[in-house]
Amino acid sequence: MSSADKKEYGELEQSMWRRFQDAEAMPDPDVWSRIDHELTLLENAKYKKRVLFYRQLAAACFTLFILAGAALLLHFKQDKEQALLAAGDTLQPAANSTTANASTSIASSQTLTEANKTKSATIGTQPAQAYTPDNTAGTQAIAQASGNNYTYSGDDNGYTSGGNAPVTYRKRNYNTGSGNPGASVTESGSQYSGTQLAATTGNTTTGVLTDAQGQGYVPASQAIANVPDNYSSSGILNPLLRRNAQVGTIASDISTQEVIAAQKQSELSLALNNPADTEKQEKASSSSRWNMGMGVTSSYFTQNVDIPEQRLMAMNKRSIGTQTGPIISADTEVNLIDAYKEFEENTQAANSINFDAKAGLRVGKRIKMLAGLGYSKNTSKTRTSYIVEQFVFNPRTSERAKLNPTTVFLPSLHTFTTDSVSVVKTKQPFNVDYSYQMLSVPLGVQVEGAVGQKWFWYAHGGGAANLMLQSTVKADNPEIATVSYGPADDSPFRKVQFSGNVGLGLGKRLSNAVSVSVGPEYRHFFSSLLASEYANAKQGKPYTIGVNMSINYMLGQNAK
């Protein structure tokens, strides 16, 4: 404090300070109620913000999931088409040229470098060479038109071609997977030189050199052309090579063809990551049409119930005879309005859990029909500080009976049919939990597609009839009894509701028979929770948004 301040601070200030320093004044008791109410609103605002955040997060995840799934599908579909087109475009002229003149070189779209040639050539009997094409993820096919005599050597300059037969490499790029590119070189004989080199996807790079001198094969382009358009194997050239081996049995040199075909088949099976197994799996999965599944969905649930704001006027002596509704006091009138406001502001969405068991029937290669049985429990909550007491006058006994105290929710649905109502405010706010248990009969369609050898995507949609098993309104205030309605009770809630649901996700085959899947799911009810005769206010339709996890078992399959 400055000297000027000290000068000013005299006895008047001292006296004032002494008198007011510890002076107290009692605020109105209502001040705390107002603070309490404001704090409750603040808490709700925070809760709403948090819920909004999670809703936005769920929506973002859902959108991201859809986009990623769509991109993935597009990616695989395009690759598959491009691979088939490229195979047809590049191999056909190569085969034609080599057939016409074995000594003719065909310039391909991309020519391998000398080093690559050597490395490819040095594959020889060594299975895995460090050949890396420019476009790494892919398959390379080399068509070699060789002359009568040729030799392979292991050094850089060791590849020589006998006679005048030049060597031509043709390279094709595939994007069939993430595996390392491998090379498979097939040498042709002197009679016919439709040679192919194929690489396949897989986790290991395997080079296979099949010496088939003097043997004739169907040209690669023809073999590719014979591949059906809807072929869905992950290794695009697997069927090509298998088919080539089979077709080879009717080629010129039949006596050796069978041996070579069998040998090629077994070698290619090894080289191409056991396609025989894959084929077996495909066969197994396609042969079984029935499957059973169990799922659980944890969701965010909004009940969307609104109660009408009834204007019950306080009754005084003069208004007797004109009053048609229940008798209420002025305090109750105010409290009732506050209670409605509180219900509107404080009712929050909560969670939903759904279990279901479904049987599926495969009706196409990718489509399954699903039907089953489910159970769901949907909850919601309100924080309130008002208790409604209702009184009924019995004219026979002239006694006034008091009904069980409730929250403002249920009596409002019945539009206060009692003689008098009292709404009192509690000291502490308390929670009211709403619970709706339903038995569901779902029916739906699921579409599936392969993402990899073991992974698959799915998208499903359908509807369900939901039977209300039990609806409960429970307050954590000892004065208020829990109210519960069974299927046979006169309940304000709708007994049967229909809902639609959509979902998609990813799954993994754990074995031939067992697979698991996970993905987001959205369910929307087509009608409000309240029965029509109780829905006095504008009612919203409940919905859930959450994550579904399920396990499926394919009937009649070996679980290995």
Added chain:
Amino acid sequence: MKLFSSNKTEEEKLIEGCIAGKRDMQRLLYDLYAKKMMMVCLRYAPTTFEAEDIVQEGFVKVFANIQNFKKDCPLEFWIRRIIINTALKHLRQKSLLTVSHETEEAENISSGDYNLNDYSMDELLGMIQSLAPRYRMVFNLYAIEGYNHKEIGEMLDISEGTSKSQYSRARAILQGMLNRQDKPYQEHVISR
């Protein structure tokens, strides 16, 4: 010392409960300080209703920000500071605090030695509340809360000189009121 540490622990528990949003703890804190804060508000607000509004708004702020309480001062001071700021904001919103830039020097008013024990609290409050809002603010902040004019200038967004000037006028008005009440007071000066 033991009592002090025990009290401190209780206070910490109270604060922790309030941070956790426990309504009973919040109620306890309110019960502890509401009366004192009500008196503070009565000095700043022109009416009891407005004082209660300030108490309500102030305590909501206290509960919403109690996690920011650094414990570098007693809790009561922290609450009082929030209540005072709320009162200033409240009056500013109601345009009761018009900013004036009076540059004239404070009047040289002789200090008297007053014995205010002869006056009831209602009388004293009535005198303070009858002051113009800006005089009332400056008087309260300086004479009772103990802020200096520089701090008051910052709080009310006025210059230090203006604060002094307004305080002098408020003091003169109060002196006049006390003189008119015709109650005895002694004539000696206490320097502080």
